[in-house]
Amino acid sequence: MNVQQALFELGVRPDTLTQAEKDQLDRDGYLPLVGILTPEQVQAIVARLDALVVAEGANAGKEVHQEAGTDRLSDLVNKDPIFEICFTHPRVLAALAHVLQNDLKLSSLNARAALPGQGLQALHADWGGAVESGDYQVCNSIWLLDDFTEENGATRVVPGSHRSGTTPQQALEDPKAPHPDEVLLLAPAGTVVVFNSHTWHGGTLNRSENRRRAMHSYFTRRHQPQQLDQKTYIQPETYARLSEAARFILDVE
Numbered sequence: 001m002n003v004q005q006a007l008f009e010l011g012v013r014p015d016t017l018t019q020a021e022k023d024q025l026d027r028d029g030y031l032p033l034v035g036i037l038t039p040e041q042v043q044a045i046v047a048r049l050d051a052l053v054v055a056e057g058a059n060a061g062k063e064v065h066q067e068a069g070t071d072r073l074s075d076l077v078n079k080d081p082i083f084e085i086c087f088t089h090p091r092v093l094a095a096l097a098h099v100l101q102n103d104l105k106l107s108s109l110n111a112r113a114a115l116p117g118q119g120l121q122a123l124h125a126d127w128g129g130a131v132e133s134g135d136y137q138v139c140n141s142i143w144l145l146d147d148f149t150e151e152n153g154a155t156r157v158v159p160g161s162h163r164s165g166t167t168p169q170q171a172l173e174d175p176k177a178p179h180p181d182e183v184l185l186l187a188p189a190g191t192v193v194v195f196n197s198h199t200w201h202g203g204t205l206n207r208s209e210n211r212r213r214a215m216h217s218y219f220t221r222r223h224q225p226q227q228l229d230q231k232t233y234i235q236p237e238t239y240a241r242l243s244e245a246a247r248f249i250l251d252v253e
């Protein structure tokens with residue numbers, strides 16, 4: 001199995017993304033894909049995530065990262081088959097593969113809910129340092145489980161910043177401050193926004209009375225370490241139910 005075969009088996013074809021979508025991803029560093037999840041799928045996923053947050057309590061998110069003011073969960077790969085879509089959906093995979101030049105594997109699959117009155121993050125890239133334009137090592141996808149609005153802590157991005165050859169920490173005096181070029185990702189629940197995660201981005205303050213829930217299905221090049229080592233964490237029942245192609249995407253085969 002190689003990446004091309006795995007992507008093909010999971011339904012990715014040369015025309016799975018339009019040229020306009022690829023151009024948008026190249027130019028802006030992000031691409032919203034509306035309607036990837038049906039309202040019923042969103043409802044089932046949030047029900048499962050909410051139950052996991054309660055069940056895991058203070059340990060929730062520990063496998064990867066905990067963050068004050070948020071409910072985080074990690075290792076969703078092994079927590080319910082309902083999350084399999086996050087690393088096997090052909091449109092999402094096609095966009096990730098476009099950024100990573102057909103050299104990809106899952107790095108981690110996590111959930112993040114910004115609590116009311118919380119959630120502001122510094123602008124950041126999901127990579128330690130600057131890379132040359134085109135030499136991208138990581139690509140993320142954010143799965144909207146609530147409508148992202150002006151009020152509820154939608155993710156902000158700085159379009160085109162993946163091509164800047166620098167990071168917010170290097171370039172900005174205060175990465176937490178509003179950026180003149182930032183754009184809020186405003187879209188309905190069920191949308192997946194694939195973003196080159198060298199693009200400067202971050203959660204914003206949730207000024208609503210409800211949680212703003214999302215999942216992050218995060219990918220990297222195959223020679224890079226994963227944020228969560230999937231071979232260490234994979235459970236026998238997960239391994240048994242996954243296709244060979246899905247195992248390849250996780251790098252657990």
Ligand SMILES: O=C(O)CCC(=O)C(=O)O
Pocket residue numbers: 112121153154155156201202203204214
């Ligand atoms: O959930 C979001 O809005 C973005 C989160 C993010 O960028 C992060 O946690 O690194």
